[in-house]
Amino acid sequence: MKFMLIMRAVDQAAVDAFEKTDFEEIIAAMGKYNESMINAGVLADGAGLSDASEGAVVDFSEDDPVVTDGPYGELRELFNGFWIVDVSSQEEAIEWAKRAPLGAGSQIEVRRVTGPEDFPQDNEWIQKEQEWVAEGKLAGN
Amino acid sequence: MGRRGEARRQLTRSAEAVSRTVEATWRIEAAKIIAALSRYVGDFGLAEDLAQEAVAEALRQWPESGVPSNPAAWVTTVAKRRAIDNWRRRDRLDDRVAMIASEMEIAQNAAVDEPPWDPDTIDDDVLRLIFISCHPVLGREAQLALTLRVVGGLTSEQVARAFLVPVSTIQQRIVRAKKKLAAAQVPFELPPAEDRAERLSSVLGVLYLMFSEGHVAASGPDWMRPELAMDALRLTRVTAGLLPGEPEVHGLVALMASTAARFPARVRPDGRPILLADQNRARWDRSLIHLGERSLRTALALREARGAYTVQAQIAAVHAEATDVASTDWTRIAVLYSDLNRAAPSPVTELNRAIAIAEADGPLAGLRVVDELAASGALATFHLIPSVRGELLSRLGRAEEARAEFERAADLATNEREREVLRAKARRPAGP
Known part of the structure; x- marks a missing residue:
């Protein structure tokens, strides 16, 4: 099963630490971490995100979507990157998350990537949809 | 910090939660722990015993004490301590024990987040472990x-x-x-140069069998056991990381990844299998397809003469490239099966070549190859020959002959799900 490890800065401490540390050092630590997951045969995917100040937000609170430039909201919302690991349990995903080279002010959220098994099987429409999918009647997923 | 500590305690409070954490840690670190211990005590079997005892100790202690910050170091230290206790009990306190004892003291003084093994030798030690297993x-x-x-x-x-x-x-x-x-x-060592090729092929054979056993369960109620196949893929990736210059290891990763990519599309919600022709390719696992492609490129770049796993990975890649069965390059697949038959001669490969020829040149051409194979007497008790004959006869409109072949195939099949599929085919009307 797959889990997404979502890396977040939740506190100014993470931003300060990042600015104080040599960028090459950070890249080396992350590279080592990624390599260890590749060599263990569990890393499926991953990406880092550019600075939130370069991003934009589409907000659906109003009748029409409102678009604002980043940086946005509170710091705790800053989502900096992710890994997808293919492992046997949530505990294993957590164990990998614990090994990430991060410090104070950083957080990793561990979330399972859903699959077909997540749909309620007793619902008539879900059953139909599963059959359509199984029989290749839907082009997408 | 307070909040973090609280969260940790919450997650590790129950014995059940601890045991899941121990299991997870063990999956990640077992090979390194046992490999490092084997080097210390000079005996693989003893190292494995000690590690298992240390894990049992963790299961007893961690629900009370909490999970240590470096679980692998904890387990390794406990295992080494037990090794010394064992020796002391046997009254054999020798130089080696003294050495381990002093190393342990050094280790305990070292930083807790240091790995409990020598980073310069651990990869070799894990490789030794793979070869010995x-x-x-x-x-x-x-x-x-x-x-x-x-x-x-x-x-x-x-x-x-x-x-x-x-x-x-x-x-x-x-x-x-x-x-x-x-x-x-x-001995706990890498195979000598003259045995290396044979020993590597033994390792790959074990990994391949592990994958196949999960991929098409040979017996029992389930069509496949994907967890076992995924473990085989994981361990083959580990081996590839340790032997980056061996083309067939990458070929095997490629083969497993391309095959495993189709798992999500292979089974209906009720457990019944979906045949390749009816699979929704949108459900294939993209990340595994990419892994398969990357590994195949690596294998092909490493050596011109392709081994059996690499050729099978190429076949899987041709399937993965096609958007459906009709657009598959069956002529290419038939050629690749000929290649495979040269690299590793097998009647099953010949049967697969017959299927590819039937798709490329029509059922009659395929049937000729199957009949030659059947006449050779190979695979006489294997359900796939009558199963394929039935399929081809059915496409040729020879309904009665097809039905008889499917019945025969169902009688020979050992997997219950597969048997059901064959019985259903025997009941259905003939047609292309």
Whole structure:
């Protein structure tokens, strides 16, 4: 099963630490971490995100979507990157998350990537949809 | 900090949660822990015993004390302490014990987040572990059980579930395997140059069998056991990381990844299988397809003469490239099966070539190849020959002959799900 490890800065401490540390050092630590997951045969995917100040937000609170430039909201919302690991349990995903080279002010959220098994099987429409999918009647997923 | 501590306690409070954490840690670290201990005590079997005892100790202590910040170091230290206790009990306090004791003291003074093994030798030690677990003095069943438990970090219970046998059977297999290795005085070292190719092929054979056993379960109620196949893929990736210059290891990763990519599309919600022709390719696992492509490129770049796994990966890649069965390049697949038959001659490969020829040049052309194969007497008790003959006869409109072949195939099949599919085919009207 797959889990997404979502890396977040939740506190100014993470931003300060990042600015104080040599960028090459950070890249080396992350590279080592990624390599260890590749060599263990569990890393499926991953990406880092550019600075939130370069991003934009589409907000659906109003009748029409409102678009604002980043940086946005509170710091705790800053989502900096992710890994997808293919492992046997949530505990294993957590164990990998614990090994990430991060410090104070950083957080990793561990979330399972859903699959077909997540749909309620007793619902008539879900059953139909599963059959359509199984029989290749839907082009997408 | 307070909040973080609280969260940690919450997650590790119950014995059940601790045991899941121990299992997870063990999957990640078992190979390194056992490899490092084997180097310390100079005996693989003893190292494995000590590590298992230390894990049992963790399961007793951690619900009270909490999970240590470096679980692998904790387990390794406890295992080493037990090694010394054992020796002391046997009144054999020698130089080696003294050395380990002093190393332990040094280790305890070192930073807690340091890995409990030598980073310069650990990769070699894990490789030694892989080679010893797949050693040719062991039978296939023992090799599989040992590799999954020692290299893969599965518990005996998990290995037993994977092979649908009682836990005691697996435990006996492991004990006997370790005894056999000890009796044969198999050293904990990399195979000498002259044995290397043969020993590597033994390792890949074990990993391939592990994958196949999960991919099409040979017996039992389930069509496949994907967890076992995914463990095989994981361990093959580990091996590829340790032997980056061996083309066939990458070929095997490519083969497994391309095959495993189709798992999500292979089974209906009720467990019934979906044949390739009816699979929704949108459900194939993209990340595994990419892994397959990357590994195949690596394998092909490493050596011109392709091994059997690399050719099979190429076949899987041709399937993966096609958007459906009709647009598959069957002529290319037939050629690749000829290549495979040269690299590793097998009647099953010939049967697959017949299927590809039937798709490329029509059922009659395919039937000729199958009939030649049947006439040779190979695979006489294998359900796939009548199954394929039935399919081709059905496409040719020879309904009665097809029905008889499907019935025969169903009688020979050992997988219950597969048998159901064949019975259903025997009942359905003939047609293309």
